[in-house]
Amino acid sequence: MVSERIAQLINEQIGHEQYAAQYYLSMSAWFSAKDLDGIANYFRVQSKEELMHADKMFDYLNDVGGEIIISDIPKPPHLFENPVDIFTKALEHERKVTKSIFNIVKSANEEGDFATTAFLQWFITEQVEEEASASQYVTKIKMVCDNPSALYLFDQELAQRVFVAEGK
Template sequence: MISKKMEQMLNEQYNKEIFSAHLYLSMCSYFLDRDLDGFANYFKVQSQEELMHAEKQFVYLHDVDGKITMQQIDAPPSEFHSTIDCFERTLAHEKEVTKGIYGLVKQALDEGDFATHTFLQWFVTEQVEEEASVKALLMKLKMIGDNTSALYLLNDELLKRTLTVSE
């Protein structure tokens, strides 16, 4: 049985994951409006991943006799200044998600909730990958600068990204 505090924190994280999905769909829309279908695809896949993360938390919480409580989801921004702006915001957002996951891990350890601690290790690993991926793309974008040919090539590369389902 999960503690009420941990249940509450997992609910907050679940809702952050849903917000993340909305944020990345908003960025997807931004890139679709600019005919950058590869960048749009990148953020569409990001959105799908966030929904998978939320589903993992949903299932886990019910498996340990907790309950997901749906909360209001804030509207994400819909205007962005540039491609780099989107990726800088993405990196900042992922760092906030990581902070939330770390808070959950700390709470699980403080409570001696080893089942939740074990469950959360997948998310810790996932966040390392998420931040590294965004940092790498941001670095590439900064190197590209105003080179539209390089932007086209990166857009083409991102078009090939597909959703990978991991356990």
């Protein structure tokens, strides 16, 4: 059985993951409106991954007897300055998500909740990958955004990304 405190933190994280999905969908829409469908695809896949993360946490909380409380999801921004602005905001957001997950792990460790700590290890590994990827894309978009040919190739690169659902 999970404590009320850990259940609350996981419920909050479910909300963060759902917000992230909407945030990335908003970014996808911005690129789609600029006919950069490959980059739009990248953020669309990001959105789907965030929903999958929320689902994993939902299922875990249910499995350990925690009360699931669905929170309101704030409206994400939809106005962005340029591609660099969007990728920079995506990296900043991933860093916030990492801190939030670390906070749950810290609390779980303090309570001796080894099941939650073990469950969240997958998310820690995922966040390391997400931050590294987001950082690389910030670097790349800064290199290519003023060069239409390079931007076209970057768009084509990101068009290749596909969503892969992972098991529970």
